[in-house]
Each structure stands twice: as structure tokens, then as C-alpha cells.
Amino acid sequence: MKSYKIDPDSVLDFRNNVAFCVGTGRLGLALHREYFEQLKLVQEQIGFRYIRGHGLFNEDLAICQRRPDGTIEYNFTYLDRITDGYLELNIRPFLELGFMPKVLASGEQEVFYWKGNVTPPRDYAEWNALVGATLRHLVARYGAEEVTNWPVEVWNEPNLGGFWENADRKEYFKLFKETIFAVKTVDERFRVGGPAICGVDDESWLRDFLDFCRDERLPLDFITRHLYTIEFPEQSGRYGYPKLRPLENATDETKGSRKIIDEYDEFRGMEMHVTEFNTSYSPITPLHDTNLNAAYLAFMLSKLGDESASYSYWTFGDVFEEQGVPFTPFHGGFGLVANGCIPKPAFYTFKFFKNLVGGECVLREDDCVVVRCGDVYKAVMWNLDGEDKGITLELPDGVSSREYSMTIETVDENSCNPLQIWHHMGEPASLSKRQLELLRQHAVPDVTAGLILKARAIGIELKPNAVKYVEFTPATLTPDWGFDYGRAQRA
Amino acid sequence: MKSYKIDPDSVLDFRNNVAFCVGTGRLGLALHREYFEQLKLVQEQIGFRYIRGHGLFNEDLAICQRRPDGTIEYNFTYLDRITDGYLELNIRPFLELGFMPKVLASGEQEVFYWKGNVTPPRDYAEWNALVGATLRHLVARYGAEEVTNWPVEVWNEPNLGGFWENADRKEYFKLFKETIFAVKTVDERFRVGGPAICGVDDESWLRDFLDFCRDERLPLDFITRHLYTIEFPEQSGRYGYPKLRPLENATDETKGSRKIIDEYDEFRGMEMHVTEFNTSYSPITPLHDTNLNAAYLAFMLSKLGDESASYSYWTFGDVFEEQGVPFTPFHGGFGLVANGCIPKPAFYTFKFFKNLVGGECVLREDDCVVVRCGDVYKAVMWNLDGEDKGITLELPDGVSSREYSMTIETVDENSCNPLQIWHHMGEPASLSKRQLELLRQHAVPDVTAGLILKARAIGIELKPNAVKYVEFTPATLTPDWGFDYGRAQRA
Amino acid sequence: MKSYKIDPDSVLDFRNNVAFCVGTGRLGLALHREYFEQLKLVQEQIGFRYIRGHGLFNEDLAICQRRPDGTIEYNFTYLDRITDGYLELNIRPFLELGFMPKVLASGEQEVFYWKGNVTPPRDYAEWNALVGATLRHLVARYGAEEVTNWPVEVWNEPNLGGFWENADRKEYFKLFKETIFAVKTVDERFRVGGPAICGVDDESWLRDFLDFCRDERLPLDFITRHLYTIEFPEQSGRYGYPKLRPLENATDETKGSRKIIDEYDEFRGMEMHVTEFNTSYSPITPLHDTNLNAAYLAFMLSKLGDESASYSYWTFGDVFEEQGVPFTPFHGGFGLVANGCIPKPAFYTFKFFKNLVGGECVLREDDCVVVRCGDVYKAVMWNLDGEDKGITLELPDGVSSREYSMTIETVDENSCNPLQIWHHMGEPASLSKRQLELLRQHAVPDVTAGLILKARAIGIELKPNAVKYVEFTPATLTPDWGFDYGRAQRA
């Protein structure tokens, strides 16, 4: 049983930017009703500010087309529909510029089931025109005040050959330079970043990129990278089974990038946005749907702000097609929400951390964060020990001298584990209405509560892979005239 | 640990008419938004066919008015609005004719906070005209096919002096005779019943009523009475604290009435509708909000059909004003739903028994009912023993020879007990949005599941006052290509 | 044909506070679903900031009660439900303190079908305690920042014997003094006003009130009065048929009050809020449902801001019971919306004037107001001439030198006149679904549009009692590749 003492007067550094941004499957999927319902659920209960995904310029959005006479023309019908939907849900695009429209591409290499072209433009002037036209259209439709607050990122993971032909560093730098000026020409208030690299081999990439930006005096606004925290998975049939990285190494990559950035006079302290993170980088990893994933992410959310301005969970939902259309509701997709609008355990990790936003941090440990909002204390706790665990919070005088109501929301393998219920239904690929209803009914945290009268300490039990949200609110028992709770039970 | 053997081939007598009718606060409250939201919840999850309440002719509905020159005129504005709302929710009125419009009344005696006049008409012609005009209006608006299927009951509890001036038996019989003919004159397909009596002193009342109907050759269609199963409560401040009747006496009153009816050649086997039942007859009885109430009602629902054609729970929701406006969300109202649209434990007792409708009964014990729907077995179990309890179901060959998925929904003092959570919040009279959210989140049954492979028996544990719904559905584990549930957890 | 020249550079004084506040039937009706639906419609399409109605302390809200032992207790269950509903619709209470709870009253005089007690408190300490408890409760629930922005008015029309026993001036002043201090004691940021007087005999009342406030050094924040602009109506059966006041006298009463206020050094320029206005002061005046009313109100909305800080239309909807429950959908209620959620012509007068909010006034005539919002011009026009009429707008150079799209919304006796359609249905008291659908379908403004290419003037035709909203937006015809509108028609 660990014991932590809460001192309400010493405010700790805890940069909790959990709700800044979230990832999404290719933008074309944002036209789907199931996508919208999942995002609606996420926005109602968590509420992210930005959303980032691939495929802005993919064929299915139909933005960039060429007439028989060779003229380029733009079609913003779907982009408008998608963006209207986002704004309706109070979320905004974090614009990732890519991949390459077929009619502008220099080659034929494609990525994913949905066939994004990952080759450089055959003519940078056409690419710049596309970027400019798209942003100008958005500005015209939604207003410059609004749109210039949408961050702009150039391409995705150009350090990987699958996402950028030959992982051609020099070509990416060229793309970056062309693009940043194309964007700033529309409105110099746009904030632009890159290089959106991913993985362990990125050190020289980042240095080269920063050298380039410095040497070319590019008006870089922020730096981006990705973070996945598994070892290479074993494959079985359609699915992958990885090991998680040890907690002590989980943020090595972002720490490394931070260190590199801060070595430059020009970039020291510059915002670094982790524009993708998750445990596994593969959308067919059953781990994603487990309580273990939820607990591991709690650890991550307690640490990531130390080096990064934001960290965008990849992805909010399971309407996703990179490896094809999912065969079953629980297929190990990235989503916080499974298809059928069923929240996964990780959904609540994000909801609980969102609850902490705005509070002053008064405790931060490897398995627990506590913040204070006036008289109210809010805590998230998690258990990655692999066995039952207890955490004792020693309450500050302000709490121990008066009456409090404590409410606890629990997500663990018994109380909120839709994967298990689905398994016990026989792992059906098609859910009946009744099965769906039961899964949704199950997929909510267990709620318990208690009245605390001048208690000096509170012990909280956590089962393996549990994540709990605990709230202490001043409350006095005020029974109505003649109401007696205990007597109500005796009949 | 009790053990029951399920024999799928011997069909037992179990007349489960749980969803025939439900009670409501005075009809004027049906104009309220909160009322509608609560009824919507009830209809979505349970789904009753009829709804019965007092106050059709009360002043707040404004149906019957007198102009300065003495003319009577009718105003159906609110009646239409209420009835439209009911039909929108797929529920229909069980018409209780009463109480007396002030402009028709012979006296001034009133009942309830909302002041229903309970005196006979000063002129039966005016009363008959009101009844006729109201029914004709409904027929004109909704069609005779629809409206003549709405049962009609004459007055409420005329054997109690509070509901009918002096509990004047002869005067009630006169009212009944006048009214039944007033109704049948509109359309003889209307089905009319009474006398809606309540309590232990009703034996001679019922005999006198049946004698009267027989002697006057009245076209009686069904007989009605009420049933409450508590001893006289102790009062404390605003609230009452009764003892429940022993289970073995719980249905004595309906058995008694059934016996009396069946003594008459003319009425033997006639439908008896219990047009109100609950444990306590008072809407400020904290017992109503407990898990004990839910478990006691499970017992009642397993028995009531033995003598009664239907039994209407009093009431669906807590928008109710007989003893004034409730001071707190959990004030011991009759409702299945607490104000704020929070289901109480009893809500799920009804939902679970509704799930059994349409099945063939294969087991009926004092703490358990099981039905079969094709290959699927559905059970409700409850624990009124005051201590932990186990029930073993010995499964029939059809189940024990193959694979089944078992899902269990549990309502007990830990898993679905909003009264307790509210108590631990300090018993607030005004709920914050956050408190309301937590209470609703808590007020759902716990869901667990399991795969059963050729099992001969299943043991179910029940905590005190638990009610469980268990469903056995044929299911085969069909993992997708490479999916391994166990391996997903090991990362 | 009148002709007006728009000069975009000379900004005219036009204090358009059309959406500051709107009236409502007694607060208890705010519990109704139909009320909420009507208010939702109003808020979605017009959007008022405050709502003011009678009956805060009436019995049906059940706020103030006395136990058998004489103790006073408060019940805020319904007040919370109502206020939650208002905030959900983004509207806030303009708190009118009154009438008198029966348990505090000194007498038995009542007003309205719903029986508001209009006598002074028998003990001012109890009254002050009620006021204090109510405001403290609201502050505790919704926060002081929010609640202290809700204006507070003391009683309603105390200069009329029907609303305040004997129209006792001295007693009202006492009430006012007690109340203003009771309010300011809770939080001195509350803004308090009175005397909410009504009618032509109010001159000495206002002077006496101001004398009293000055002499007693009361912290008065604003002054309130009412304004109805009809002559005494002729009565026929249930309904009243008044004549409208000539336009030139329509605002005489507010002008008079303004003059009196400005005679006091202490109160010169103080905000005067017209907390009720309409044509007729009776909710059974068929005039309310006509296009004439809509046009007359357009005139009023163009003038009322000259003397008054705000002017609250009495009332938003027809869920209203002062003279009893309405017998038919079109019964001459005050509402902008008829029962069944059917907008009346006046609804659109308010919607059109709301469209003008935020613009700079560039034209203000007796039948026309034009504002400019950047490049966009917005106009409301109306016709009270009793015959067809044309208005020519001479467009400013900024318009006449480029392309504009003009859209016109028309409400007149042909295009948006649900009263007439209902009449032609036979004036049914109960609307079928089909009738309701047709009435709603009809009750929308007619929309026409045109492209204007370098036009110097535009003529607009108005039928009698028409109200039109005209908008000029810069627009260039931009046909898609090969699209030819004219050719589309020739097939």
C-alpha cells in the first residue's frame, strides 16, 4: 500500500494538454454517419480541440482534378461537408497537408488499403497552387480569424519509405520549404510545422531538418513527431501481438527530440507537438481494446506534457481503413470508441484526465495525479503492477477538518471491459441489437460514493489494469425533514 | 444454495401481464416535460400498453366549464395534448372517470394537494353529458377502432371516505349505473369496469357491488380493485416508514376478491384488473426507492397473474403531487423513475419481467422464474432472504449438450442503488449536472457474461435484495483469423 | 411609391434592443412540454436574452410552504427545473418578485384563472426571508456571476387594483423599500427596479415613486413600466375586438414617462425598461394573430428604443392561462407562436428586427429601417397604409457599382397567414396531424431572390399589412464549367 501526502499549497508542474488534439482515420471517412456518431460521443464526454488525419488531398475527397484540356480544377464539396461536421461538434482541423493527388503526382507508389499516393509532386507550382487554393477556400468559408488558428503540418512520416517515396530527406525539405511559403502567402498568421517523423531512427532526420530550417531561414512555428511505445509485434493471421515498452523508456523518443531541439539557439523551447501517439502503431492490435492499454495510457498522459506541447491520440474511433475494413467490432483498432459506438477502457482514461484540466497539480506520482480546483480535489490513479494494489491519499487539513463527498469511477477488467463481454458472447462479427445494448450498458465506469467526515487519509484499492477517477467535493449531509436513509432500508 | 431443475418440456402456468398498464400522477401533470421524459424512458426500456391516472375531469385539465349564462361548455385542448403525447409514446389511456368538476359538484370535499372534488354530481344528467361528450370527442379525434379499446373505469376507491364523500356505497352504485350506460351509449364496444376499491375492508363492498350489477343487469365488463402490501407506517416529519407484509400474505386481498367473484354464476372467471398496486400507498415512503422494494416487487410480479388479468404499478414516475411537490429527488415517490430521469431499482424489475413476455414458463419458484423462447432461456431471480444466497439452475439437455453464452444483469445494493449514491452525496435537494450524470451512470444494471460449454448446472449468487436477469443464448466461439483473446491481454 | 436614399456614411440613431427580453405566461407553465417546444422555436429563430413572467411565488411553484408547527420552509424543486430549462435554451430570468404566497398573505384577493394572491405580506420579515432565500438558492445553484446579471423587478402593475389590493400606493412603496434591501443584502450587484406600472393614469404614480426613492435614498437601478396600444375593446362572447391607437400616439406613454424621469436630477437618463408591451392587453384578442398586428409591431420596434432601454413583448407563446385554458389554436393569445408550435406573423417581425442587430442604421423611416453590416445591407419594411404600397430604395454607390444578390422574405396576408388557413379549415378546435402540418408549412415567409447588377434603385412592393425583410449581399454569378441556368429550363 503506497501512501502519498497531498499538500495543497505546493503547486507541481503538470502540463496536462490531454484534449488539445486527437487523431482520425482518413478524412474521407468523416463523411460517414458512424464516424460522426463516434466523434459526437467523444466530443460530448471528452471534448478535443483539434482533429488530425491523413488524406486531405486523397482521391476520395476529390479536391484536385484535371479536366481533359489539362486545366486543374478544385472541388470542395466534401471538404466543406466534413469541416461543417467538425465545427458542428466543436472540433477543428489540425491540417496535415498530404498525400499527393494522383493528377499532381510524380510516381505511383501508394500507401494503405485506401491507396494514398506518396510521391512528390511532378510540379511544385501545381502543389503550391493546390495548397493555396484549399486554404483560401477555407478562409473564405469560415473566416480568417477561425482558420488561421488551425495548425498546419506538412506531410506525414516522411522518414519512412512507405509514406514518402524512398524516404527522400532532401525532397521532403524541398516540399517543406515550398509548402510553408505557400501557406504563409495565404495568411502569414497560419502556424506551420513538421517534419512529422516517426520512430527510433529519427535523430539525424530531426537535426537535418532543423539545420535546413535554420539555414534557409524558414518561418517554422513548431516541430512535430510521433510516438509509439511497443516492440515489434508477432503476427498471427490478421492480428499483431506486441510487447509494451518498459515504462521507464516509454518517453525516451520525445525526450530525445526535445533535447535535440533545445540544442539549437534558434529553436530552443519551441513547441513540439506529438501529432500521433499510441501504444501500437497498427490498427489490428487486440491490445488496444484492453484495460491494460487504458492503464498504460494513463501513465503516458501523466508524463507526455513534460517535453511536448501536445500529444494527439491516434485515433478517436474505429471507423478506419488503413489495413482494410474491420471484420469484427473488437479487432484492435486504434479508436477510443469501438464500432457500434461502444467506448473502450481507454476512452475513460482520456475522460478522466480531461476532468483534471484547469486544476492545480498537488500530487504527481507514477501511478497517481491529483489536482485541486478550489475546494474540490480530483485524482486519477492507475495500476500497472500486474496485481492488486492500494493507494492511500493523506488528505490536506482543508479536507480532513470538514465533511466531504467522495465519488469514485472505476474502469477495470470487471467493471468496464467490453472486450471481455464480447468474447463471452462468442466474439460475434455482427452484433445483434441486444448484444450491442448490453455492450454499451457494460462499457461505463462503475460509480461508488461515500461521505467522509474529518478523515485524515483515504485508501483506494485498484485491481490490475484499473484506472480510477476520484473526486472529493465539500458536502454536508442535509436530510430533508424526517428523512432517514437507514430506516428506509428496514421494512 | 437452492437447486432447481429446468424441464423445457413441462410448460407451467405463468400469466405474466407485467406490461399491460402502469399508473401515473394526475393527468394534468402529463403536460409536463419532465413527465414526458420519464415516460419516454419507461416506454423505450419497458413499454407498457395502457396508463391510468386520476384527475381526468379536474380543474387543471379545464374540460368542463360553465358560462355566465349557465351553459356547460367543454374544452379539450389539454386532453388532446396529453393524449397525443401518450400515443406518440405508444401508450394508451386506461380511462378512470373522475373526479368531479367543481361546476358539476354537489359538495366541496376535496382530496390531495391538487384538490380533486370527490362529491357526487349535483345533476346526473350533466355528469352523463360530460362523460358522453368526452368519449365522443376522443372517438372523433382518434377513431372508434382505437378508442373503444381503451378500458373505462368508474371513479377511484369509492370505499374510502377521502375519495368519495362518506364512502357512500349506494351513491357509488348509482354513479356506476348512470356512467356505464352513458359510456355504452357512445359506443357499446367500450369495456367498462369498477368499483376500484382499496384495502382490507372491501369484502362486503365487492359483494354489494356484484349484487347490484347482477340485479340491475348492468353490462359489466370487468372488475377492478387495488393492492398495497404494507402495514400502517410510522410517520417521521414528512416521511412514512412501513413494514412490508409477509410474502405469504402479500396477495391475500386479490385472492379474496377472486374468490368472491367466482362465487357468482354471472361473474365467475370475469377479468379482475388490479388497477393500482405497490408496496406502500404513500408517495413519501423512502422504501420505494430501495433495492428491497425492487426485490419484493419481483416476487409480486411472479404471483399476481394467478388471480388477476392485470396489475398496474402505481406509478411510472415521480412527477406526482398528491402530497405536494417533492422536496428532493429521492423522497420515496411511487415512481419507477426518480426526478431527473434516474431509474430506481424497481424500474429494472419491470424491465426484466417484460423480457420474459412471450416465453413458455419452465420454472416458477418463490425466488426465480425461467421461461424458454425457442433455444433461448431467460430467467429472473431475486433474493428476499436478508442474506447472501445462491441459486443453482440444472440445465436441460438441450443446453448442456452445446455451447451457450450467458449474460447476467444485476441490480443490487452495490451495483444499482442510486439512493445510496445520493445519500453519499449528502442528500442534496438540488442536483448539479455532475451529480445527475453520476447518478444516471450508476443507475444501470451491472452486466457480466460467460461462455458455457456443455455445462450441466449453473450457480448464480445473489446479494441481499438483488434482482438478476439471466439469459442463455446458443453461441459458438468464432474467433476471427488470428484473433486470440487471451493473448491480447499479455503485452 | 415612396423613395428613400440610403447614405451609408451617415449613421442614424436606432437603438434596436428587440431581443433583450420577452414575456411569458406564469412561470409554472414553464414546466410544460408544449411551452418548452414553443420557447425552443423562438430561441432558435429569434433568440432573446431574458424572459419575464408572473407567478414566481405562486402556489403551483410550491416555493413557500408552512409546516404544521408554523415553520416556513422552501421548496425549489420546480424553480430549479424551470431555470435549468431556460438556461438550456440560452435565456435567463428577468425576475419579477410576486405574487404573494398564500401562507404569507394578509388577505385573500386573487387575480387570474390561476389565482395569484395580490395582497401585501402579513409580515414583511417573512417576505424578505422568502426573497432572500430564493435569491441565495439561485446564487448557490447557478453562481453569483450568472445570477446577479438577472434583473429584479418588484411586483407587477401595483397601480391597478386587480394586481395589488386597492392599488395601495403607500403599501407598494413599503414593499419596494423592503424588497430592494432584501435583494441587495444577498448581493449588492443585483440590479433592482420598479414600479412596473401600466396605463394612462400613471403620471402621479411615477412621480410619487421617484419622490419616494429619492427621499428614502433607495439604490434604484432602473425604472419599469408597461405599454399597450389599443383603445378599450368591444367584447363578443369570449373575445375582445379593440381599435389600435393611431401611430402618432402609439408611444405617448413611454415618452411621458421618459420626460418625468428626466425631470429628476437623481434619475435623469436612468434606464427605463418597458417590461411588457403589445397591442392588446388581453389574451383573447383575435387581432394578435393577424398580419396587421405583425405590421403594427414593426412600427413599434422601429421606435421604442428612442425612450426605453428595452421593451419586452408580452408574450413569446400561447401556453398561457390568465383567462383560462384556450379553446382553440387561434384564440387571439399574446404569443408569437400559436399552440401547436405554429409561428404567427408577429414572430417574423421579431425575427427580422433581430437580423438587424449589430448593423449601423443608414435609414429610418416610418415604414422602413435599413442597416449596414460591412458590405451587406439589411432592411425591414412594412405597410400600415391599408392598401398596396411601393418603396423604392436608392442604393448607395458601393452597391450600385457592383453585383449583389438580393433576397426577400415576405410575410403578408397571402404568404404567411396561418389564421386565414385555419379559418378556411373551418376553425377547428382540435387540429389533426395533417392540418397541423399544413399550418406549419404555410407559416413561413415566402422567399424570393434576384441578382442585381449595378442597379441604382430597387423598388419593393408591399401588400397591406405586409412585413418584408430584404438583404443585399455582394455576389457574383459564378457558373460551374458548362452550367447554363437558362438552358436547364429548355427541354
Added chain:
Amino acid sequence: MKSYKIDPDSVLDFRNNVAFCVGTGRLGLALHREYFEQLKLVQEQIGFRYIRGHGLFNEDLAICQRRPDGTIEYNFTYLDRITDGYLELNIRPFLELGFMPKVLASGEQEVFYWKGNVTPPRDYAEWNALVGATLRHLVARYGAEEVTNWPVEVWNEPNLGGFWENADRKEYFKLFKETIFAVKTVDERFRVGGPAICGVDDESWLRDFLDFCRDERLPLDFITRHLYTIEFPEQSGRYGYPKLRPLENATDETKGSRKIIDEYDEFRGMEMHVTEFNTSYSPITPLHDTNLNAAYLAFMLSKLGDESASYSYWTFGDVFEEQGVPFTPFHGGFGLVANGCIPKPAFYTFKFFKNLVGGECVLREDDCVVVRCGDVYKAVMWNLDGEDKGITLELPDGVSSREYSMTIETVDENSCNPLQIWHHMGEPASLSKRQLELLRQHAVPDVTAGLILKARAIGIELKPNAVKYVEFTPATLTPDWGFDYGRAQRA
């Protein structure tokens, strides 16, 4: 002025099956939110029974896939989602089996922007397995009672080389034979038809097909074909501008097919379903959005039942991609609803004819149909004369001897012509919220009404391309006590 006499006693033959089926863009688009919203609008206001579209087996639905080891596997995730959505909207699939999954195809020929493979299977066993697996899955999920009522059609327009490689007649017959048995093997209650041919060159095709079915003794259930009624269009840029066929030839093709079918003893009288019809066969024909189209379709709907069991309008909405993603809201798509959920004039032609369903036809002329439902008369009228027109209905005695209310809904170039409003906005590709609101507000029929007292005839005026719906309902003017409509206006 034409004059028609209504004789309520002579019932005319009018097979009005307007709502049997409607077309849709490729099934994959049914995942879209905009698609669902448009279909919801259509179902709420019109209500079709079946929906038919291409692309069931297209890659975007992902049903048929091949693993690396060559095994075929099926994925019904999207098919379930789509079908659930249809059933939620109370519409059912009319199953068109096609096109060819790439992994089963014998060639590479594709059709449409969305690349449907139109080659025969390389192995009919694989095709039959796919058909069987799909239907068995649907039966398992939705029940055999439900699913065997979904008609099945084999392929689409195999007589056109674009839709079936080389328009290979013999190969189609083989496909048909294989498929009909594959379907009937799942459940012989399935009803199967073909050949879904289109155009003027189909005579020998149909005969050959019927010969084949007869010779092979195939269990054919119905025959299908398509019908488009334009001449070959002129092209300009992206758009096509056709001429409509003369009315007298509009149904020549269906008459011809009917005649051929009836020449066979085996097939005489067999159901012929027109599984697609419209004026133009191209989704970029501005004609589709006009009032002319609406009026022409009214003529078609009055005639098509003469030879055909049903006739499915191609298509319900403009979420459609055969020629690419639409560039503007009004681009001449097939839809009854434009993107943005704006009903086009043709929407109301269907709504009006749906209103006639269930009535007995008492008048059928080239510009007018009247039906009787009890006491109510319902008429649709249209004007294809190119100039103003009047139609006089001579009313039957039952009407002319009593009081009636007449309501008229008008769709013409002034009253419901969103294309024109959009043109006058400048033909914007992206609609602002305000523009969308105005377009929707405009796109409803104008409603007028009148009371008819013992009238012998009624004259209705129709502007060019007008479609009107007129309803005569018995109604008596019943003014409330003292209510005087005329006096209400005089104030």
C-alpha cells in the same frame, strides 16, 4: 380552361405504385451521414418500401476478399451497417447482385468514377458462393421472413457494353442461370428477376432472355427493365442538355416490353418492374432540378402503372458519384433531394402521388388524377402546356351538397423553385448557413385554403410546369363562442 366531371361511383383503373421502390447511388454511399439525412427526409415525407442501387459487391463495401493463401473470406461489417440504417428508416433493399469483386473478376473493365468491375466471374463457383454467403448472412441477421421479401435482381443493364463486358448476351444468361439457382438454394421463397436492360435496342434482348428462361425452365419470378425519356443530350463543359421525349412516346418502351412478355404463354401477365426511370440518364443534367422535370414526372407517375408492377425513380438523393463528386449543390443530379437536404420540385411530385395511395380513382386525365378516400377527395394536377392553364373540376353531388374545406399545395416556378433562388444567389458552390436556410425555407409548397359551401365546380389555375395537390375534406365552419374571423382583421 379544361373541365372534368368527377363521378365518385365509377372507379377507374389507376395502379399507383409510386412508393414501391426508389433508386440510390452506390451502396457504399449509404454509409454517409448526408445520404442518411436525405433518405430520412424522403422516408418521413414520402416513404418508399424498397431501395435499389449498384455496388453491393464493389470494393468499398469490402464484402469479398482473398487471403494471401488464396482463401476467399467475407466481411459484412459495412453491409450490416448499411442495412441496419435502411431498416431504421423503414426501407428495405431491392437487391441488385453486382458488380464483380476484383478478386473474382475475369477481366479489368470498370464502370464509373467509383470503378465497378463489369466482367464475368472467372469462376462461377466462387460467384455462387459469394451470392449464397451474402444471402445466408442476411437471413441469419434479419430473419428469413424479412429477407425473403427483398426482391433479387441479377446485374444491371447487361445489354450495354459499359455495364457488362461486350454486352455479352450469352454470358449474361449463364450468369442469370447460375445466380437464380444460387439464390433459390438459400431459400426458395426468394423472388428473382432480370435482365435489367435499358434502352431502345432491347427488343431482341428481351425475347432472347425469355426464350432462355423458358427453355432452361428457370424459376423466373419477375422481369425488369429501365426507362429514360430523353433524346441524346448536347454536352457543354461538365453538363448535358437533352430534350424530353414527347409525352405520347414517353412510355413506348415499357409498352413494347409488356407486349413482348405477354406474347409468351409462360410469362403472360408476369410482373414487370421498371427498376430505374427518370427523364435523363445522366447525373449532370440541370433539367433534373427544374419544375419542368417535376411536372413531366407527374405525367409519368399517372401512366407507368398501366404496364409495370412498379417503377423505381432513379434516385432519391444527390449523394451520388457515378460521374464524380458534384461540384455544386444544383448540378443536375438524379436526386429528389439536393445536397444540403433541399427538396427539389420533383420531391413533391412523389409526395403528392403518395398521398393518393389507397384512394379509389375517380378521374384520370393527361393533366390530372383524382381519387376518393371515403368523403375526402384528393387530386394531383400538372401543367406541361408551356403556358398558364386552368382546370375546372365539376364536383360530385356528395361534395356540392355540403361544406368542404379545400387545401391546395402548389409547386411551381415561383413558389418552390430552389434552383432559381440558388441561381439568384450567384450559383455558389459552397452554401453559407444563411443561404442553406433560405433555400430550405423556399423549397416547400405554397399552401392555400378555402371553405367551399355547396359549390358545383372549382377552378384551379396552374402556371407553366406547376404541380398541385388539392384536397377536399368535409368541414363545417364552427366558430368558438364570440370568435369572428372578419372582425379580427379590423382594428
